[in-house]
Amino acid sequence: MEQPKFWVDTIRHDVCKAASCSQRQQATRRSEAARQAVMRRQFGPGPAGVTCKTCAHLIRVPGGRHVYLKCARYRISASEATDWRAKWPACGAFEQAAS
């Protein structure tokens, strides 16, 4: 597979290609990849093997019966377009959270 050169290419490479992947799932994957790519482009890659889970910028926002993860260095809104995942690889803005 050709290596991606730009963050937009990264998004294309990350899209689910499985036959069972619906258009909505593909759109979700593309949107999630775009958020990660924005952070990597702005701050560079984070420490190897580290995820957002232990970053001080990952915050928990209560909403209804759920708690939503958001990255304080990205953008915070009530939309799922700013939802974050703890398992995503850390970016260069990573700061270890106090335990």
Ligand code: SF4
């Ligand atoms: S490592 Fe921290 S600053 Fe970077 S994307 Fe994850 S939560 Fe945000």
